[in-house]
Amino acid sequence: MRTLQADDIAREKRRKNTGKITLAEVAKRVGVSTMTVSRALRMPEKVNPELLTRIEAAVSELGYVPNLQARSLASADSSLVMGVVPSFSSPGFLAVSETLQSAIATQGYSMMFIESGQGGQSEEKAFAHMLAYNPAAIVQFNIDNISSCSQMLLNSGVPVVEIGAINRDVGWVSIGVDYAAAIKKLVTSLVQTGYKNIGLLCTASNNVMFRQLLSGWNSAMLSVNHSPHRVVTSHLPAGITMGLNLLGDIRITWPELDALICTSDEIACGCIMACQSAGLKVPDVLALASLSGGTLAAVCSPALTAVEFPWSETGTLAGKTLLDILAGKSTENLIELPSRLQIRAST
Numbered sequence: 001m002r003t004l005q006a007d008d009i010a011r012e013k014r015r016k017n018t019g020k021i022t023l024a025e026v027a028k029r030v031g032v033s034t035m036t037v038s039r040a041l042r043m044p045e046k047v048n049p050e051l052l053t054r055i056e057a058a059v060s061e062l063g064y065v066p067n068l069q070a071r072s073l074a075s076a077d078s079s080l081v082m083g084v085v086p087s088f089s090s091p092g093f094l095a096v097s098e099t100l101q102s103a104i105a106t107q108g109y110s111m112m113f114i115e116s117g118q119g120g121q122s123e124e125k126a127f128a129h130m131l132a133y134n135p136a137a138i139v140q141f142n143i144d145n146i147s148s149c150s151q152m153l154l155n156s157g158v159p160v161v162e163i164g165a166i167n168r169d170v171g172w173v174s175i176g177v178d179y180a181a182a183i184k185k186l187v188t189s190l191v192q193t194g195y196k197n198i199g200l201l202c203t204a205s206n207n208v209m210f211r212q213l214l215s216g217w218n219s220a221m222l223s224v225n226h227s228p229h230r231v232v233t234s235h236l237p238a239g240i241t242m243g244l245n246l247l248g249d250i251r252i253t254w255p256e257l258d259a260l261i262c263t264s265d266e267i268a269c270g271c272i273m274a275c276q277s278a279g280l281k282v283p284d285v286l287a288l289a290s291l292s293g294g295t296l297a298a299v300c301s302p303a304l305t306a307v308e309f310p311w312s313e314t315g316t317l318a319g320k321t322l323l324d325i326l327a328g329k330s331t332e333n334l335i336e337l338p339s340r341l342q343i344r345a346s347t
Helices: 004-014 023-030 034-042 049-062 068-073 093-105 120-132 147-156 179-193 207-223 240-253 265-277 295-299 311-326
Strands: 080-085 110-115 137-141 160-165 173-177 198-202 231-233 259-262 287-292 305-308 334-336 340-342
Touching: 023 034, 023 049, 034 049, 080 093, 080 120, 093 110, 093 137, 093 311, 110 120, 120 147, 137 311, 160 207, 160 311, 173 179, 173 311, 179 198, 179 207, 179 259, 179 287, 179 305, 179 340, 198 207, 198 240, 240 259, 240 265, 259 265, 265 287, 265 295
Parallel strands: 080 110, 080 137, 137 160, 160 173, 173 334, 198 231, 198 259, 259 287, 287 305
Antiparallel strands: 305 340
């Protein structure tokens, strides 16, 4: 592998026309070589203090940003953890990312998140881009890896922690919740309350989550002698607009519907808004419930009955587990966290 100095110099030629401040411009301002500036940025303790002060002043004045990718490629010990998620709007992602970053920052690690795209070449490109940064580890949030990406990760030797639906079929650590158990809690609660014609509205999700959802839904409904046929899946983003736009068609298809389970708080809130626009009272005409159970479930009106997933705790646990892996300590490969049913006014 080339040294950082050689990497920096080679990149100077490619960046001449980008408009960015280059290492050569900093060196020219100070009156030293680019290698001297590179050494000062990498190993300040080995540079004369007076010269270091002048270099730092030039960096500040010119607004030079060091090439972190080149720096990580030149080092066997990266402090960068890459995170990949299908969409930054994925339910639970914000809570997980906040606590995860807090946990790993205690040991000097930082994170960079990217969206993976929707499979195929876009996903392969995203994973190749991540590995080019020579990350210390990779964290996946509800990612449905295509086979080529799974093999790419396994071949890289980079530690991987997967967060979301608990996944028993991967070659790395999986931390998350069982969606089958979660939806069974909702079905049982609704049936015990007296609802008979229950439906399920699913958003786009990875295969592991979707299989768990349908498995839990079918077994729970059949166990109480209810038909599980009222299922709608959509590839629209899991937002309020989805519930707002789809509820009318769902009620036309199944006018007998008296309760609807949504796979995110946002979708359920959209359904509540659709009911309010149509003059339908929740839960008198239609009861609504959701999975995830974040802040939105508690503050919408009426408040949502939901199965709450411990996303913040999951992020903290994932961070601690990741630090153990990076420290060479043994960890469990499967860490399942419990979900909790919270009954509110919407049912």
